[in-house]
Amino acid sequence: MKKTLFALVSCFLISPAFAEGDKDPGTSLSFRQLLSRVAVSNSSLALPEPAAIVVKDDLGLLADDRSWITVSAADKFQRTRLLELGLDIVEVDRGSVRGFARESAMREITDKGFRIDDKVSIYNFDKDFPAADAAYHNLEETMDVLRGLAAAHPEETSLFSIGKSVEGRDIWALRINPAEKGEAPSARPGAFFMANHHAREHLTNEVALLFAVWLLENKNSAEVRKYLDTLDIHIIPVSNPDGKAFDIATGKYKWWRKNRSVNPGGTYGVDLNRNYDARWCKAGASTSPSADTYCGPSAFSEPETRAIRDFVLARPNIKTLLSYHTYSELILYPWAGSAEPLENKTDLKVFETMAKQFAGFTGYVPQQSSDLYVATGDTTDWAYMARNIFAFTFELTPKRWGGGGFYPGAGVIEKTVRDNIKAAMYMLSVTDDPYKLAR
Numbered sequence: 375m376k377k378t379l380f381a382l383v384s385c386f387l388i389s390p391a392f393a394e395g396d397k398d399p400g401t402s403l404s405f406r407q408l409l410s411r412v413a414v415s416n417s418s419l420a421l422p423e424p425a426a427i428v429v430k431d432d433l434g435l436l437a438d439d440r441s442w443i444t445v446s447a448a449d450k451f452q453r454t455r456l457l458e459l460g461l462d463i464v465e466v467d468r469g470s471v472r473g474f475a476r477e478s479a480m481r482e483i484t485d486k487g488f489r490i491d492d493k494v495s496i497y498n499f500d501k502d503f504p505a506a507d508a509a510y511h512n513l514e515e516t517m518d519v520l521r522g523l524a525a526a527h528p529e530e531t532s533l534f535s536i537g538k539s540v541e542g543r544d545i546w547a548l549r550i551n552p553a554e555k556g557e558a559p560s561a562r563p564g565a566f567f568m569a570n571h572h573a574r575e576h577l578t579n580e581v582a583l584l585f586a587v588w589l590l591e592n593k594n595s596a597e598v599r600k601y602l603d604t605l606d607i608h609i610i611p612v613s614n615p616d617g618k619a620f621d622i623a624t625g626k627y628k629w630w631r632k633n634r635s636v637n638p639g640g641t642y643g644v645d646l647n648r649n650y651d652a653r654w655c656k657a658g659a660s661t662s663p664s665a666d667t668y669c670g671p672s673a674f675s676e677p678e679t680r681a682i683r684d685f686v687l688a689r690p691n692i693k694t695l696l697s698y699h700t701y702s703e704l705i706l707y708p709w710a711g712s713a714e715p716l717e718n719k720t721d722l723k724v725f726e727t728m729a730k731q732f733a734g735f736t737g738y739v740p741q742q743s744s745d746l747y748v749a750t751g752d753t754t755d756w757a758y759m760a761r762n763i764f765a766f767t768f769e770l771t772p773k774r775w776g777g778g779g780f781y782p783g784a785g786v787i788e789k790t791v792r793d794n795i796k797a798a799m800y801m802l803s804v805t806d807d808p809y810k811l812a813r
C-alpha cells in the first residue's frame with residue numbers, strides 16, 4: 375500500500391501539467407488539492423485502483439497487488455458471491471476458501487461482511503520456471519512437438535490454427551483422423567480435448583500434448599487403432615497462448631490466469647472461462663476489469679473464446695469435450711452456472727456415469743461443477759447448451775496448495791499424464807454414442 379501511494383504521488387510530481395505551476399487551468403485543481411485528495415483517500419482506504427501504474431510494469435510483479443488469502447465462507451452461495459467480489463477462488467474447504475484477490479477486492483470482501491483469516495502477498499511465492507521446471511513445454515517447445523507429430527504421422531494427423539489471440543499468436547489444433555484432414559468436415563463422432571485456458575495451469579498443456587504423443591506412438595495397437603478408424607479427434611493444448619507466454623516471460627511465474635486483452639482503465643485480461651455465452655456474467659463472475667474472474671465487456675468479446683466457439687459450431691459431429699484445468703483433483707460437469715441439477719435426466723445420467731468412470735482412472739472427485747461454486751460463462755456449460763456436447767472440466771493435480779498449487783513441479787507430470795491417458799481413452803470409448811451409457 376505504501377508503495378502504491380508513493381507511486382501515485384510520484385506520478386503527480388512528474389506530470390507536466392503541474393510542472394509549470396500550481397494551477398492546471400483546464401480542471402482548476404491545484405497540486406496541493408490533488409495531494410490532499412490522495413492523502414484523504416488513503417486514510418479512508420478508498421485509493422483509486424493503481425491500474426495506470428500496472429501498465430508501466432507489465433513484465434514484473436512489482437505492481438501486482440494480489441495476495442493469497444483465506445476467507446470464511448459457509449456454502450456455495452457465499453463462494454459464488456466472493457467470486458463476484460473479485461476473489462479468484464482456487465481451493466474450497468468446508469467453511470473457508472483460498473485464492474487470489476487484489477487490494478481493491480479485499481476491501482470489497484471485508485466491506486460485505488466476509489472475514490479474511492489469512493493473507494500472504496504474491497511476492498512471497500514467486501518461482502522460477504526454466505530452471506526448476508524445464509520439463510514443462512513453453513509455447514515454442516509445444517509447437518515443436520506438434521510440428522514433429524504432424525511430420526512423423528502425416529497419414530493420421532493435420533495441424534492448423536483455429537484463430538489468433540489478442541496479441542496475434544495462433545491457437546493450434548492437432549487433428550487425429552486418417553480419413554479427413556485439415557478443416558474438412560467429418561461425419562465421424564468427434565472428441566475434443568483442450569487445455570491451458572488459464573495461463574498459469576501449465577500442467578494441462580502437458581496432459582493434452584503428451585496424450586497426443588502417446589496416441590500416435592501407439593497408433594498401430596488395436597486399442598488405439600479402433601478410434602483412429604472411427605473417430606474425429608482434435609487436441610488444442612494451448613487455448614490461451616498470450617497468457618501462457620506472459621506467465622513465464624521473465625523466468626519468474628506470475629500466477630497469471632486471464633488472457634492479455636487491454637481493458638479500459640489499463641488493466642489486463644479477461645477470464646476466458648467466464649467469457650462464453652452461457653448465462654454470461656451472472657453469478658460467480660466479476661464485472662471489474664482488474665479482477666481475475668473478469669467476464670469481459672460482453673460474451674465472446676475475446677478472440678480466443680470466439681475461436682473456440684467458431685471451431686465447435688463448425689463441427690456438429692463433436693460429441694464429447696474435455697477442458698483441462700488445474701488444480702484440486704476434481705471432475706466437473708454442467709451446470710457450472712446454476713445451482714440446479716441438469717434438467718434433462720437422460721443427459722444427467724450420461725454425465726454422472728462418465729464422471730464416475732473418469733474418477734476411477736484418476737482418483738479425482740466427480741461432482742456437478744456448481745457444487746464447488748456457481749460460475750457462469752464457462753466452456754462446458756456453453757458447449758452443452760449450444761450443441762448438447764458432453765463437456766467436462768478436469769481440475770488436475772495437486773489436490774491442495776501444499777502439493778505445489780499451480781506450479782507443482784516436473785515430478786507430477788508423468789503420473790498425471792498416465793492417469794489422464796486412461797481417462798482420455800475412456801472418453802474416446804464412449805464418443806461414438808455417449809447415450810449408450812443411459813440405456
Ligand SMILES: [Zn+2]
Nearest residue numbers: 572575699700
Ligand atoms: Zn483453470
